[in-house]
Amino acid sequence: MTALPLLHHSAQHTIGFRKITEQDMGFLARLYRSTREAELARVNWSEAEKQAFCEMQFDAQHSHYQKHYPDALWLVIEQAGQPIGRLYLERWPKEHRIIDIALMPEARGQGIGAALLQDLQRGAAADEARGIGIHVEKANPAMTLYRRLGFTTIEEKGVYDLLYWSPQGAAGSTHQVKTASY
Numbered sequence: 001m002t003a004l005p006l007l008h009h010s011a012q013h014t015i016g017f018r019k020i021t022e023q024d025m026g027f028l029a030r031l032y033r034s035t036r037e038a039e040l041a042r043v044n045w046s047e048a049e050k051q052a053f054c055e056m057q058f059d060a061q062h063s064h065y066q067k068h069y070p071d072a073l074w075l076v077i078e079q080a081g082q083p084i085g086r087l088y089l090e091r092w093p094k095e096h097r098i099i100d101i102a103l104m105p106e107a108r109g110q111g112i113g114a115a116l117l118q119d120l121q122r123g124a125a126a127d128e129a130r131g132i133g134i135h136v137e138k139a140n141p142a143m144t145l146y147r148r149l150g151f152t153t154i155e156e157k158g159v160y161d162l163l164y165w166s167p168q169g170a171a172g173s174t175h176q177v178k179t180a181s182y
Contacts, residue, residue: 014079014080015077015078015079015112015115015116016077016078016079017075017076017077017078017087018075018076018078019073019074019075019076020074020075020076020086024076024083025062027076027083028058028062028076028086029054029055029058030104031085031086031102031103031104032054032057032058032061032102033051033054033058034102034104034105035102036054036057037105040053040054065088065099065100069088069090069097069099071090071091072088072089072090072099073087073088073089073090073091074086074088075087075088075089077103077112077116079107079112083104084103084104084106084107084112085101085102085103085104085107085112086100086101086102087100087101087116088100088101089120091127091130094130094131095130095131095132095133095164096120096123096124096127096130096131096132096133097132097133097134098120098132098133098134101113101116101117101134113142113145114145114148114149117145117146117149118149120132121149121150121165121167124165124167125167130167131164131165131166131167132151132164132165133154133162133163133164133165134146134151134162134163135157135160135161135162135163136160136161136163137159137160138159138160138161139159143161146163146165149165150165150166151163151164151165152164152165
């Protein structure tokens with residue numbers, strides 16, 4: 001499995017990756033919380049209850065990912081040597097699966113996510129023309145970015161859509177949209 005190359009977002013900012021370590025768990029928990037703030041704003045919980053909920057959910061998610069994707073790349077995204085996000089990626093024989101990708105709020109809206117996804121697209125296309133899959137919440141604001149970069153829904157799974165990108169282009173994809181039955 002080859003390492004991901006460094007990304008150069010702009011002349012002033014170098015975006016890079018490194019493997020997560022135990023010392024990153026606090027940062028990763030804060031990052032997870034930042035992705036849940038819109039939901040937390042709608043509940044009438046104390047700050048302590050919100051924090052306990054996020055800690056429990058982060059621990060459960062992290063354990064689930066580690067158990068079900070043992071061969072994944074577990075990466076911290078860095079900008080100028082500082083952690084700004086995470087990228088969890090599994091490379092299967094016919095697909096690169098983005099398990100999770102997230103940026104801290106201050107790193108969002110700057111084109112970093114688009115640069116990361118485009119780099120992953122180039123890497124997948126160069127790696128025997130593999131596609132990329134990712135589960136995305138239907139209400140996730142990043143859905144617009146995925147659509148703009150050619151990802152299409154191939155399966156509806158409750159609040160999530162399984163998106164897929166193919167080097168041959170979304171129009172040439174033979175995938176059909178499936179709806180999960182519960």
